Amino acid sequence: MKKTAALIIAASERDANLYYATRFIAPDPFVFLQMGGEKVLLMSDLEVDRARSQSSADRVLSTSKLAADYRKRKKERPSLIGLIEDFLKLKRIRNLRVPSDFPIAYADSLRKRGFHLTPKPDPFFEKRTVKSPAEVRALETTLRHTEAACRAACEIIARSTIRRGKLYRRGKPLTSEDIKKVIHLSLMERGCVAQHTIVASGIDGVDPHNEGSGPLKANEPIVMDIFPQSIRTRYYADLSRTVVRGKASPKLKRMFAAVWEGQEIAFRTIRHGADGSRIHEAIQRRFEQLGFKTGEMNGRMQGFFHGTGHGVGLEIHEPPRISAGKDILKAGQVVTVEPGLYYEDAGGVRLEDMVLVTRQGCRVLNRLPKILEL
Amino acid sequence: MKKTAALIIAASERDANLYYATRFIAPDPFVFLQMGGEKVLLMSDLEVDRARSQSSADRVLSTSKLAADYRKRKKERPSLIGLIEDFLKLKRIRNLRVPSDFPIAYADSLRKRGFHLTPKPDPFFEKRTVKSPAEVRALETTLRHTEAACRAACEIIARSTIRRGKLYRRGKPLTSEDIKKVIHLSLMERGCVAQHTIVASGIDGVDPHNEGSGPLKANEPIVMDIFPQSIRTRYYADLSRTVVRGKASPKLKRMFAAVWEGQEIAFRTIRHGADGSRIHEAIQRRFEQLGFKTGEMNGRMQGFFHGTGHGVGLEIHEPPRISAGKDILKAGQVVTVEPGLYYEDAGGVRLEDMVLVTRQGCRVLNRLPKILEL
Numbered sequence: 054m055k056k057t058a059a060l061i062i063a064a065s066e067r068d069a070n071l072y073y074a075t076r077f078i079a080p081d082p083f084v085f086l087q088m089g090g091e092k093v094l095l096m097s098d099l100e101v102d103r104a105r106s107q108s109s110a111d112r113v114l115s116t117s118k119l120a121a122d123y124r125k126r127k128k129e130r131p132s133l134i135g136l137i138e139d140f141l142k143l144k145r146i147r148n149l150r151v152p153s154d155f156p157i158a159y160a161d162s163l164r165k166r167g168f169h170l171t172p173k174p175d176p177f178f179e180k181r182t183v184k185s186p187a188e189v190r191a192l193e194t195t196l197r198h199t200e201a202a203c204r205a206a207c208e209i210i211a212r213s214t215i216r217r218g219k220l221y222r223r224g225k226p227l228t229s230e231d232i233k234k235v236i237h238l239s240l241m242e243r244g245c246v247a248q249h250t251i252v253a254s255g256i257d258g259v260d261p262h263n264e265g266s267g268p269l270k271a272n273e274p275i276v277m278d279i280f281p282q283s284i285r286t287r288y289y290a291d292l293s294r295t296v297v298r299g300k301a302s303p304k305l306k307r308m309f310a311a312v313w314e315g316q317e318i319a320f321r322t323i324r325h326g327a328d329g330s331r332i333h334e335a336i337q338r339r340f341e342q343l344g345f346k347t348g349e350m351n352g353r354m355q356g357f358f359h360g361t362g363h364g365v366g367l368e369i370h371e372p373p374r375i376s377a378g379k380d381i382l383k384a385g386q387v388v389t390v391e392p393g394l395y396y397e398d399a400g401g402v403r404l405e406d407m408v409l410v411t412r413q414g415c416r417v418l419n420r421l422p423k424i425l426e427l
Numbered sequence: 428m429k430k431t432a433a434l435i436i437a438a439s440e441r442d443a444n445l446y447y448a449t450r451f452i453a454p455d456p457f458v459f460l461q462m463g464g465e466k467v468l469l470m471s472d473l474e475v476d477r478a479r480s481q482s483s484a485d486r487v488l489s490t491s492k493l494a495a496d497y498r499k500r501k502k503e504r505p506s507l508i509g510l511i512e513d514f515l516k517l518k519r520i521r522n523l524r525v526p527s528d529f530p531i532a533y534a535d536s537l538r539k540r541g542f543h544l545t546p547k548p549d550p551f552f553e554k555r556t557v558k559s560p561a562e563v564r565a566l567e568t569t570l571r572h573t574e575a576a577c578r579a580a581c582e583i584i585a586r587s588t589i590r591r592g593k594l595y596r597r598g599k600p601l602t603s604e605d606i607k608k609v610i611h612l613s614l615m616e617r618g619c620v621a622q623h624t625i626v627a628s629g630i631d632g633v634d635p636h637n638e639g640s641g642p643l644k645a646n647e648p649i650v651m652d653i654f655p656q657s658i659r660t661r662y663y664a665d666l667s668r669t670v671v672r673g674k675a676s677p678k679l680k681r682m683f684a685a686v687w688e689g690q691e692i693a694f695r696t697i698r699h700g701a702d703g704s705r706i707h708e709a710i711q712r713r714f715e716q717l718g719f720k721t722g723e724m725n726g727r728m729q730g731f732f733h734g735t736g737h738g739v740g741l742e743i744h745e746p747p748r749i750s751a752g753k754d755i756l757k758a759g760q761v762v763t764v765e766p767g768l769y770y771e772d773a774g775g776v777r778l779e780d781m782v783l784v785t786r787q788g789c790r791v792l793n794r795l796p797k798i799l800e801l
Contacts, residue, residue: 066623067441078623079636080744098732103634153532158546160531172532234615241608241615248620248658249440249452260477262453284622358472370454 057148058141059087061177062133062159069367070152070177072287077108084137085110088144095119095136114140134162141168152177176372182364183385188288189409192365192387193418195245195283196290196407200421202239203279203294206232206252210298211427215271220298229253229265232277240281247281251293258295258401261359261393271299274400276393280369289369291389292419293405296427304399309425311343312402315392319361319375323408323415325384329375333361336392345394355396362389365407386410387418431522432515433461435551436507436533443741444526444551446661451482458511459484462518469493469510488514508536515542526551550746556738557759562662563783566739566761567792569619569657570664570781574795576613577653577668580606580626584672585801589645594672603627603639606651614655621655625667632669632775635733635767645673648774650767654743663743665763666793667779670801678773683799685717686776689766693735693749697782697789699758703749707735710766719768729770736763739781760784761792 065071066080074085075094083104084095092110097117104113116136123131123139131139141147149163153172160170176182184192213220213227220227229252240247253265258276269275278293295309315336322332340347340357347356360376365387373380375388382388391405406419439445440454448459449468457478458469466484471491478487490510497505497513505513515521523537527546534544550556558566587594587601594601603626614621627639632650643649652667669683689710696706711721714731721730734750739761747754749762756762765779780793 080623098728099635102727103636151531154528154530155532156528156546157525157531157534157544158527158548160534161546170531172530172535174532237615238612241611246620246622249454261473262477353476354472 055148056088056144056146057150058144058146059085059177060137060149060151060155061085062156069371070181073178073181073367075104075108075110077104077110078287079104084116084133086137086140088146095133095140132162134159134166137163138166138168181366182372183383184366184387184409185385188366189385189387189418191283191286191288192290192407194286195281195288196292196418197420198240198243198245198283199279199281199290199292200419201243202236202245202247202281203277203292203421205239206236206277207294207296207424207427209235210269210275210296213269213298215299218271220269220271226268228268229257230267232269232275233264236277236279240279244284245281246284247279250280251276251278253401255400256397259353259355259395259397261395261401261403269298272297272301274301274305274402276401276403278403278405282369287367289365289367291365291369291391291405291407292421293391293393293403294421294423295402295404295425297425298427301425302399304396305402306425307343308345308394308396308399308402309404311340311345312392312394312404313423314343315339315357315361316390316404316406319390319392320408320415320417323375323382323388323390323410325382325410325412327382327410329361329373329380329382330377333376336361340392340394345396351397353397357392357394359393361392364388382410384410384412429522430462430518430520431524432518432520433459433551434511434523434525434529435459436530443745444555447552447555447741449478449482449484451478451484452661453478458490458507460511460514462520469507469514506536508533508540511537512540512542555740556746557757558740558761558783559759562740563759563761563792565657565660565662566664566781568660569655569662570666570792571794572614572617572619572657573653573655573664573666574793575617576610576619576621576655577651577666577795579613580610580651581668581670581798581801583609584643584649584670587643587672589673592645594643594645600642602642603631604641606643606649607638610651610653614653618658619655620658621653624654625650625652627775629774630771633727633729633769633771635769635775635777643672646671646675648675648679648776650775650777652777652779656743661741663739663741665739665743665765665779665781666795667765667767667777668795668797669776669778669799671799672801675799676773678770679776680799681717682719682768682770682773682776683778685714685719686766686768686778687797688717689713689731689735690764690778690780693764693766694782694789694791697749697756697762697764697784699756699784699786701756701784703735703747703754703756704751707750710735714766714768725771727771731766731768733767735766738762756784758784758786 086093094110232252254275255273257263257265280291362375364371393403395401408415460467468484606626628649629647631639654665736749738745767777769775782789
């Protein structure tokens with residue numbers, strides 16, 4: 054069998070596979086090679102000492118030393134790819150397994166030099182989708198912080214006063230931006246960073262990724278979707294709740310009950326070996342049965358038109374998906390369960406919890422209750 | 428001339444080129460095509476309506492509608508690449524210009540279908556390195572927030588009490604973590620998010636990217652490097668200051684003066700048309716003249732072993748660089764000027780400001796003073 058190395062060239066700050074493989078954070082691209090279990094990093098002068106003390110690599114080589122050695126032998130200045138070629142030639146490796154998002158410019162340059170590159174479909178590291186007990190604990194910790202932030206937001210909404218259909222706090226209109234700030238400060242206090250937090254009320258909430266803005270209204274649903282990353286562990290959590298300050302309309306109450314029932318369908322059927330698409334379709338069918346249609350109406354998508362869930366870990370969206378794609382779930386995976394219903398005449402409803410897939414079923418990691426009317 | 432389209436497939440949340448081209452944030456990958464000035468997006472059901480209202484694209488197409496149309500004609504379910512092929516065939520486009528980090532798996536699939544892909548070296552959008560007045564204002568605003576956070580940190584350090592060589596606040600040891608929290612909360616209050624903030628004292632500060640941890644010591648340098656992103660505008664700032672609570676050693680004072688002088692060399696020589704490598708080398712030479720050698724000593728890099736500066740914009744590190752590479756500066760670029768000196772026997776010193784390159788020279792965007800001893 055021909056020798057193959059795994060190769061990643063990326064900034065681990067933005068590449069979860071590279072962080073997973075090295076447990077080392079750097080803002081600029083560096084080279085990761087794995088050959089027969091040995092992990093080797095090629096690092097710049099700026100990062101070489103830190104990589105030696107902080108990374109999980111077996112060997113950390115200095116690109117400036119490799120380049121100096123190369124110049125002595127070949128009388129020319131090497132490119133980064135030249136250094137990689139030089140290093141791999143010594144090891145007699147011509148076959149490289151790379152992630153599906155490996156950069157085309159590096160790929161073209163390596164292929165021109167005679168290397169055989171095989172992009173591996175995601176997940177690049179199979180093990181990354183299956184969480185260790187320590188990883189599950191890290192995810193749960195981030196989730197606890199997220200629930201605390203959501204609770205803080207709910208308390209402020211619950212305590213707001215209603216005047217002419219709008220929410221007020223300390224005499225001023227209470228806005229999406231106010232609630233997002235409460236959530237972000239609460240998370241930062243707990244060592245977590247959130248961006249693009251959704252606090253969307255009324256028509257804003259009918260678009261599942263609209264972040265929401267402006268004054269919050271009474272008697273209309275407020276969709277909150279919070280997905281921070283722990284600064285220390287780098288593991289995410291993902292949580293959605295929908296609340297109404299005041300009275301929910303009868304349709305909204307039915308939507309809330311349906312979405313909750315959709316979650317329960319997933320909780321009952323998620324287990325090791327289950328096909329995500331079956332779970333997703335069962336929820337779609339149940340919504341149809343309850344009279345909640347999906348499709349384009351009045352020129353916009355309405356109903357339930359996103360996936361049921363996705364893996365959460367070092368990335369906020371990672372394999373597996375619980376959606377039309379036929380991903381088979383494995384014990385140890387942590388996935389969201391987040392059905393939703395969105396109608397122009399009632400607003401949006403989304404409820405999202407995280408579950409750990411087990412041999413027999415799943416364990417819901419959330420503790421925060423689901424309360425519609427505050 | 429053959430028709431060429433620009434193609435990006437990425438999540439704009441993590442891809443600054445795609446955000447720059449669309450001004451639209453999405454957490455999952457989508458397709459961007461630009462042909463003869465027209466910008467077209469292919470979006471999932473989840474994002475299609477939001478993209479229509481929020482993005483700067485000329486046309487937003489629904490992948491599910493395109494797929495339904497495809498299935499009718501060809502009796503099979505298309506992949507994302509199949510949809511792109513179908514769309515480009517109609518336009519008679521076979522040539523695609525892609526970013527250098529375009530994913531290899533998509534590239535291989537497109538090439539197999541007969542497309543000619545040319546990765547364009549960075550910057551993919553030349554204009555992105557040259558900031559408009561509105562972009563400069565956004566960068567300055569983030570910088571003002573960063574300076575406010577740094578000032579808050581300095582105040583706490585200045586007010587700390589010294590006992591047996593360590594800093595104390597309210598009777599407890601003052602730590603790197605405490606100062607980072609102050610900085611992060613101050614930034615969050617101002618709508619900015621920072622990660623990997625550096626507050627590194629003593630030996631930690633000798634490694635330029637060590638984030639620092641544990642109790643802060645008196646009479647030793649504390650390197651602070653703060654680089655947040657504005658949540659609203661997405662433009663970054665990058666700021667470093669070095670302070671001592673108590674008395675700086677004579678060597679440290681000389682290092683501080685040398686690094687400041689290094690900055691002044693850059694401020695005097697940065698202008699439209701200047702070669703970044705010349706500026707970087709002039710600073711290296713001056714440090715040598717002043718007796719500050721660079722290289723491996725005691726098995727670790729010491730002296731000045733990182734670049735002098737880098738562009739700042741929608742990414743914290745973007746072209747151009749002021750370093751060994753021969754980047755030619757252009758009016759309108761915003762770059763950092765951040766020489767540093769690092770020695771085991773004295774600690775680290777780094778001072779970093781941001782400047783706007785102009786026709787005649789440069790304008791320093793910072794207002795925060797540089798004070799060594801607090």
